[in-house]
Amino acid sequence: MNRERLLTAGAVGTVAVALLVAGVVPGVLAGPDSREVVRPGPVQIADAAVAAENVSGATVDLRVETRLRHAGNPSENVTLVVRAVDGDSGLLQTTRRVDVGTLRGDRETTANATLSVEREGGYRIETVVYRDGERVDQGRTTLSGLSALQPPYARSDVTFAETDALPELSYSVADAGPNRTTLNVSTALTNGGDTAPDDLRVTVVARQAESNVVADRASVRVGSIRPGRTVAPSVRLTVPEGYNYYLDATLWRDGVLIDTARSTANLDPSRTISADETREEVEFEVSDFESDSATDGGRPTSDPTRLDTQAPGFGPVVALVALFSAGLLARRWAA
Structure with missing residues (x-):
């Protein structure tokens, strides 16, 4: 057997062993791209609307309709938290959590939540979007004049x-x-x-x-x-x-x-009075939707932190002490 035949037989054996290993152990020949993590697409609040339903003498149901905009890769485990905060006291009145599920493709999805609140004053409706437990967007809208809603x-x-x-x-x-x-x-x-x-x-x-x-x-x-x-x-x-x-x-x-x-x-000719009407019609009003944060790829971006340029504890007294110490030091060196 000459040298060429030996080389050919070795090459054939190497290929056979490689094919055998690839068949026994799947994924050996897979490229590095197949193991890359697929990043979910951005999820943002596109719009929000509030409607009053089931108005009673004491309470009213607020139906909050939120439209979510999604793009790119699928986003799993998307949830929506909607809460009503009293406009005067700032106290949290009620909260609802909505499971949206998985969002796919470039489209908008509607999520509804119903909040039951007292029929008086005004409220701030806050909406927060989570993806896999991470906050990705939020917004708010305000309501006023709920007492004008008649049962x-x-x-x-x-x-x-x-x-x-x-x-x-x-x-x-x-x-x-x-x-x-x-x-x-x-x-x-x-x-x-x-x-x-x-x-x-x-x-x-x-x-x-x-x-x-x-x-x-x-x-x-x-x-x-x-x-x-x-x-x-x-x-x-x-x-x-x-x-x-x-x-x-x-x-x-x-x-x-x-x-x-x-x-x-x-009926008193020496003094007259007027009806002195102070009654004012206050209508139920919903403000425009306001986004609380700018979004970058579906994530809210925070404002830059402002640095306080005034160092604490350095006032006129410390300055006088410093001058006195410098004078003593200069006198000592002169001596």
């Missing part, structure tokens, strides 16, 4: 009408006796809805302005008001003459107070 039993399309030609509450003197005055108080009610509610009742109270004592009260049943119609029910009140009065009217439906109105009756 279903208090909603009505019938209200006191107020126009220049037809005030919501007016009066005329029906009888002026030596000590008593009878007032004919008229109210104006308008149905701005599409149905005709029944069992409506108006109550008018006359309160003496200085003492706040109720001089007289009366009620009248209105019945049903057709859509788009205005009616003017009236009552008669007998009060002591020579005084000024506040006239307070309340509209009731099935025992529920649904609207109020106020006016004045000036």
Whole structure:
């Protein structure tokens, strides 16, 4: 056997052994790229919206809809934490955790959470996104005027009408006796809805302005008001003459107070009062969504730390001590 045959046989043997090892031990021939860790794609809050649901006399359910934007490689174990913080006290009211799961591809996903809070004041809704337990994004939105949300039993399309030609509450003197005055108080009610509610009742109270004592009260049943119609029910009140009065009217439906109105009756010629209305309509308001952090690849980036350039403990006293020490040292060297 010559030298060439020996070399050929050795090469064939080496290849055979390599093939045998590759078949017995899988992954020996795998390249280094196959063992690289795949980084998950970024997850960010794209938008958030809040809706009021299930309004009751004391509480309201806030439905928080958060849209998450994802791109790149799959992101596993994504969770959302939504909490309501009292706008005045800063105390945490309630928290909800939503498991989003795995996000794949370049798309947006919606995650919903419902928070039950008291129907008063305002709140700050904070949303935090976690990926595998790591915070990757957060945002907030504020709510105000929750008390303006009416429960279903208090909603009505019938209200006191107020126009220049037809005030919501007016009066005329029906009888002026030596000590008593009878007032004919008229109210104006308008149905701005599409149905005709029944069992409506108006109550008018006359309160003496200085003492706040109720001089007289009366009620009248209105019945049903057709859509788009205005009616003017009236009552008669007998009060002591020579005084000024506040006239307070309340509209009731099935025992529920649904609207109020106020006016004045000036029966004292030497002094007059005004209705002095301070009532203000405060609507339920939701602020725009605000992101609390800038994101870089799906991760919030913190602001640079500000350095305090003033060293603690170095004041005028220390400076004087330093000068005195330097003088002593210079005198010692001179000696």
